[in-house]
Amino acid sequence: xxxxxxxxxxxPQITFPEVDLDQLISCTENxxxxxxxPSTDIPPAILRRMGRAVKLGVVASIPxxxxxxxxxxxxxxxxxxxxEDCIKFLxxxxxxxxxxxxxxxxxQSTSNAIASQLGFISKNQGYNxxxxxxxxxxxxxxLDVAMLLxxxxxxxxxLGGIDEIADYNFNIEYLCGxxxxxxxxxxxxxxxTSGSIAGEGAAMFVINNKHEGAxxxxxxxxxxxxxxxxxxxxxxxxxxNDNLPENKTIDLFLSGENGDIRYEQYYKTIESVMNSNVSxxxxxxxxxxxxxxxxxxxxxxxxxxxxxxxxxxMLKKQTVKKNINTILLYNNYQGYxxxxxxxxxx
Amino acid sequence: xxxxxxxxxxxxxxLGDSFEANREGLKEGQCGLGPLKNFSTKYAxxxxxxxxxxxxxxxxxxxxxxxxxxxxxxxxxxxxxxxAIVDAExxxxxxxxxxxxxxxxxxxxxxxxxxxxxxDANQKNxxxxxIASYDCAATTVFLQKKFNIRGVxxxxxxxxxxxxxxxxxxxxxxxNGYAERVIVGGTDALAKFxxxxxxxxxxxxxxxxxxxxxxxxxxxxxxxxxxxxxxTEKNSLGKxxxxxxxxxxxxxxxxxPSTLSENGTGPFSAMEKVLEQASLKPxxxxxxxxxxxxxxxxDVVESKAMIRLFKDKMPAFxxxxxxxxxxxxxxxxxxAVYCILNILHQEIYPSLNFKEPIVDTNLIPEQRYYETELxxxxxxxxxxxxxCSSLIFSKV
Amino acid sequence: xxxxxxxxxxxxxxxxxxxxxEVKPEDIKDDQPLFGEGLGLDSIDxxxxxxxxxxxxxxxxxxxxxxxxxxxxxxxxxxYIEKNRTK
Numbered sequence: 001x002x003x004x005x006x007x008x009x010x011x012p013q014i015t016f017p018e019v020d021l022d023q024l025i026s027c028t029e030n031x032x033x034x035x036x037x038p039s040t041d042i043p044p045a046i047l048r049r050m051g052r053a054v055k056l057g058v059v060a061s062i063p064x065x066x067x068x069x070x071x072x073x074x075x076x077x078x079x080x081x082x083x084e085d086c087i088k089f090l091x092x093x094x095x096x097x098x099x100x101x102x103x104x105x106x107x108q109s110t111s112n113a114i115a116s117q118l119g120f121i122s123k124n125q126g127y128n129x130x131x132x133x134x135x136x137x138x139x140x141x142x143l144d145v146a147m148l149l150x151x152x153x154x155x156x157x158x159l160g161g162i163d164e165i166a167d168y169n170f171n172i173e174y175l176c177g178x179x180x181x182x183x184x185x186x187x188x189x190x191x192x193t194s195g196s197i198a199g200e201g202a203a204m205f206v207i208n209n210k211h212e213g214a215x216x217x218x219x220x221x222x223x224x225x226x227x228x229x230x231x232x233x234x235x236x237x238x239x240x241n242d243n244l245p246e247n248k249t250i251d252l253f254l255s256g257e258n259g260d261i262r263y264e265q266y267y268k269t270i271e272s273v274m275n276s277n278v279s280x281x282x283x284x285x286x287x288x289x290x291x292x293x294x295x296x297x298x299x300x301x302x303x304x305x306x307x308x309x310x311x312x313x314m315l316k317k318q319t320v321k322k323n324i325n326t327i328l329l330y331n332n333y334q335g336y337x338x339x340x341x342x343x344x345x346x
Numbered sequence: 347x348x349x350x351x352x353x354x355x356x357x358x359x360x361l362g363d364s365f366e367a368n369r370e371g372l373k374e375g376q377c378g379l380g381p382l383k384n385f386s387t388k389y390a391x392x393x394x395x396x397x398x399x400x401x402x403x404x405x406x407x408x409x410x411x412x413x414x415x416x417x418x419x420x421x422x423x424x425x426x427x428x429x430a431i432v433d434a435e436x437x438x439x440x441x442x443x444x445x446x447x448x449x450x451x452x453x454x455x456x457x458x459x460x461x462x463x464x465x466d467a468n469q470k471n472x473x474x475x476x477i478a479s480y481d482c483a484a485t486t487v488f489l490q491k492k493f494n495i496r497g498v499x500x501x502x503x504x505x506x507x508x509x510x511x512x513x514x515x516x517x518x519x520x521x522n523g524y525a526e527r528v529i530v531g532g533t534d535a536l537a538k539f540x541x542x543x544x545x546x547x548x549x550x551x552x553x554x555x556x557x558x559x560x561x562x563x564x565x566x567x568x569x570x571x572x573x574x575x576x577x578t579e580k581n582s583l584g585k586x587x588x589x590x591x592x593x594x595x596x597x598x599x600x601x602x603p604s605t606l607s608e609n610g611t612g613p614f615s616a617m618e619k620v621l622e623q624a625s626l627k628p629x630x631x632x633x634x635x636x637x638x639x640x641x642x643x644x645d646v647v648e649s650k651a652m653i654r655l656f657k658d659k660m661p662a663f664x665x666x667x668x669x670x671x672x673x674x675x676x677x678x679x680x681x682a683v684y685c686i687l688n689i690l691h692q693e694i695y696p697s698l699n700f701k702e703p704i705v706d707t708n709l710i711p712e713q714r715y716y717e718t719e720l721x722x723x724x725x726x727x728x729x730x731x732x733x734c735s736s737l738i739f740s741k742v
Numbered sequence: 743x744x745x746x747x748x749x750x751x752x753x754x755x756x757x758x759x760x761x762x763x764e765v766k767p768e769d770i771k772d773d774q775p776l777f778g779e780g781l782g783l784d785s786i787d788x789x790x791x792x793x794x795x796x797x798x799x800x801x802x803x804x805x806x807x808x809x810x811x812x813x814x815x816x817x818x819x820x821x822y823i824e825k826n827r828t829k
Binding site for chain 3: 044045047048049099100101102103104107
């Protein structure tokens with residue numbers, strides 16, 4: 001599909017600007033926030049209007065914008081882009097009884113606030129879009145970039161997945177039963193309860209068709225909406241048959257399991273149909289759960305391929321130790337939005 | 347690359363709840379704008395809205411919706427979706443075929459339930475029936491489940507250009523071989539949220555919006571939904587083909603969060619790129635359904651960009667927002683359906699409320715109904731955040 | 743409240759209301775244009791300032807065009823506030 005070049009990631013872990021995944025940062029409650037976001041590179045005139053999600057995306061992108069002067073477009077996946085401002089504006093409507101209201105929150109409340117701010121600060125007049133389809137928002141951004149590169153093979157794009165924990169979307173997700181009452185990332189997979197821990201982050205990627213200088217290559221992507229395990233297995237097997245050559249094997253399966261016992265079965269099922277000598281790792285104890293957590297998964301996979309270091313805390317099942325050149329990523333969001341990605345060393 | 351044809355449409359706006367009713371309304375120069383009846387807001391009687399004359403209960407009865415937690419945004423979408431699949435003669439098997447994609451654009455989502463969202467966002471104990479229905483993807487997930495859609499499913503939000511981008515994404519899925527059939531649409535219901543939002547920016551008209559008029563003073567908000575079925579050349583063989591999607595372009599003005607740059611860099615390059623993409627010259631365009639919101643900023647900037655591109659050979663143009671108001675995330679899809687009406691019947695509908703041209707640009711929209719030969723029709727959609735998209739539909 | 747105190751209060755309110763990071767009240771000169779080259783505010787800010795006048799001083803400005811005459815600099819704003827404030 002395409003090659004991944006430079007990347008950045010802001011997450012609850014030590015990932016920005018330097019990366020140290022051996023040192024596991026833990027959370028003591030059901031909200032797993034990113035570390036303080038440094039914003040020194042953003043002009044004050046722009047910074048003053050930024051909500052936190054926008055700031056996450058912009059701060060993560062700035063190093064890439066500096067490295068890559070020529071970008072042909074900005075493609076973002078974000079389920080809750082401007083949620084914080086959206087609810088601030090909503091509160092104004094009610095609190096001031098539809099009186100005289102300040103427009104800034106409204107303007108920043110649209111999901112595309114991140115992509116448009118990135119376009120604005122980089123003066124990028126190219127393709128600019130925001131995919132907001134919950135647990136497949138980032139996957140659709142990936143597919144969009146893949147198509148853009150089929151259409152414009154010489155172009156380079158900025159791809160990103162960004163979501164934040166805003167008080168209000170947290171509240172709504174909590175009331176929906178997506179989040180555990182009390183939990184820590186340290187015992188996420190052993191909780192035997194429903195829900196997960198809320199996470200957030202921004203993972204940004206410079207993408208093009210050039211093999212030279214690339215870290216990894218995304219070979220394939222498949223998404224499906226289903227709650228039927230049999231259908232999921234069929235989709236998975238077809239995905240592997242169509243995309244993994246016979247002489248290649250999967251070195252690592254990166255599972256999106258999130259400690260929610262209601263959806264554990266999907267991950268177990270996929271693990272069970274996989275070759276038994278595949279190592280298995282997970283990552284939601286690093287990122288927390290959110291709609292675009294698969295962007296973190298793609299970032300961390302790319303990082304593992306680049307460094308050939310798999311942090312011990314990520315390992316679920318180790319088989320024979322060998323180089324990690326092919327990673328299969330599987331994620332599901334709330335049991336009905338599933339995605340598979342196949343990533344290879346470039 | 348593969349050709350993409352429109353084989354079915356569905357639409358509901360303040361002009362009517364069908365393709366035919368909308369054509370009649372446009373032809374007669376009807377205006378669907380009036381005071382608001384369906385929910386309470388301070389501005390219900392002081393401003394004018396393109397409201398659909400059916401309550402949520404009436405819509406639920408009409409559509410036989412028994413599930414809880416379905417917002418008006420989703421109800422409008424279901425209505426237009428149902429019409430589109432019947433019009434394109436898609437069987438349930440075809441709809442749930444893995445090669446069928448569903449792409450929906452939306453900006454308001456379940457926030458049309460502004461008061462409920464306020465309670466749910468601040469409530470600590472239990473949520474309302476709408477708790478999982480506020481985001482933009484809620485409508486898409488509702489339709490995906492209802493029709494068991496198994497291909498690519500996506501929701502796009504680029505503010506007011508959203509559904510033009512949904513049509514673009516759907517078209518590209520077919521062209522790039524990721525789908526054979528795409529059901530694509532846009533939907534947005536009127537909401538206390540957007541009414542207060544646009545009001546806070548002082549861009550709501552105190553009366554009827556007057557696109558491209560020198561004394562225009564803002565837009566009217568409207569609501570509605572439209573869906574199109576897009577199919578490959580092969581799958582549409584032997585079926586009616588309303589039009590071919592020949593051009594699509596997305597650019598960014600990269601100037602300001604809520605206003606367009608003075609010279610309309612973004613709008614100009616969207617229109618320039620869409621022509622390039624369709625391999626057409628400016629003189630090949632017979633008609634433009636403009637973005638034409640009626641705000642001070644949009645209409646003069648869009649005019650300047652049009653003049654820069656078409657020079658002294660300006661195609662006929664109108665703004666159908668003068669009939670139904672600005673339907674935000676649904677606007678691109680609704681206006682695409684209107685372009686298809688233009689092409690299907692080879693006719694142009696009057697733009698309303700225009701009196702005198704903008705001094706600087708002097709452009710005059712079409713103000714009467716007439717029949718004429720239309721081969722290529724352009725549709726513009728611009729949104730907050732500098733998003734500018736243009737589409738071209740061509741007669742088959 | 744004297745004019746000097748009002749000027750100081752207005753500067754503080756503007757900074758707070760528009761979230762002008764790194765700007766201090768003494769950075770804003772009384773006759774420095776608020777928009778364009780001066781303080782660099784834009785059209786959204788002008789609406790924000792109309793809201794500020796409403797919420798803080800009970801001044802209603804219906805037409806943004808009228809606002810442009812008032813929101814020139816601190817001097818013009820203070821002059822207008824002194825003559826028209828209702829709270």
